Amino acid sequence: MTTPDPLNPLLASWRVEPRRDPHFRASVLEAIGQEASQNFGSYLRHHAALTAGAAAMVVFAAGWVGHVQGQKQTLRDRDLLAQAYLGSIDARLRPEGMTHSQ
Amino acid sequence: MSRRFFWITLGIIAALGFVAGWAGYYRACDPHLHAAARKLDAEAWLRLEFGLTDGQLDRIRTLHKNYEAECEQHCAAIQDARRDLSELERSGAAEGKLAEQRAVVRQRELVCETAIAGHLRKVAALMSPEQGQRYLDLLLPMVEKFDHQRAPDLRLNR
Numbered sequence: 001m002t003t004p005d006p007l008n009p010l011l012a013s014w015r016v017e018p019r020r021d022p023h024f025r026a027s028v029l030e031a032i033g034q035e036a037s038q039n040f041g042s043y044l045r046h047h048a049a050l051t052a053g054a055a056a057m058v059v060f061a062a063g064w065v066g067h068v069q070g071q072k073q074t075l076r077d078r079d080l081l082a083q084a085y086l087g088s089i090d091a092r093l094r095p096e097g098m099t100h101s102q
Numbered sequence: 103m104s105r106r107f108f109w110i111t112l113g114i115i116a117a118l119g120f121v122a123g124w125a126g127y128y129r130a131c132d133p134h135l136h137a138a139a140r141k142l143d144a145e146a147w148l149r150l151e152f153g154l155t156d157g158q159l160d161r162i163r164t165l166h167k168n169y170e171a172e173c174e175q176h177c178a179a180i181q182d183a184r185r186d187l188s189e190l191e192r193s194g195a196a197e198g199k200l201a202e203q204r205a206v207v208r209q210r211e212l213v214c215e216t217a218i219a220g221h222l223r224k225v226a227a228l229m230s231p232e233q234g235q236r237y238l239d240l241l242l243p244m245v246e247k248f249d250h251q252r253a254p255d256l257r258l259n260r
Binding site for chain 1: 104107110111114115116118119120122123124125126127128129130131132135136138139142143144147148151166169173214218221240241244245
């Protein structure tokens with residue numbers, strides 16, 4: 001004769017007693033309503049600080065990089081022109097056979 | 103929906119970044135200088151860089167034109183000496199002869215260098231004192247740093 005499984009009476013006696021949330025139904029309906037009515041403006045308002053912070057950082061960094069590249073381009077242009085100018089008057093820079101007018 | 107708005111926001115921030123980068127570049131880059139560089143317009147560069155008036159530019163143009171004849175002489179003398187050196191090297195001449203010819207080349211280049219420096223000083227004298235000094239500070243070191251070992255081209259070594 002087998003011994004009865006103690007698990008069955010234990011499971012039979014077990015009861016789930018959740019705490020009652022009087023606002024549960026209302027909060028579900030509210031969440032559904034929010035999802036349905038969200039537009040881009042409300043999204044931005046909801047994430048205003050993060051969006052503004054990210055935009056400010058990107059604008060500052062990109063502006064600074066653009067500025068540095070612009071300065072480098074100016075230096076390159078100036079250097080190229082100074083060399084072209086000197087090349088027009090420095091006989092040492094002329095390849096063999098080339099005259100001043102070439 | 104939130105994911106879509108996220109990507110739209112990211113796109114807007116990226117576009118703002120692009121505009122900011124372009125604006126920063128445009129403010130720092132001199133568009134007139136850049137246009138002159140694209141055409142290798144040395145005269146436009148002189149005018150822009152040193153703030154020359156039309157009168158100053160005309161006088162400098164005249165000075166350059168008058169220097170052309172002297173420059174041609176230096177050019178011919180240096181090219182002749184270099185040609186002779188090349189011929190000696192090709193014919194396997196003795197080291198002493200080669201050294202002598204190299205000295206001739208160097209001496210003629212020095213004459214040219216002195217003449218250029220003098221010409222640059224004359225040009226600088228036609229500008230305002232401050233711009234003239236800037237002109238010399240920029241160009242004289244480039245003339246002095248010329249590396250005589252390299253084959254001549256339009257780009258001076260640094």
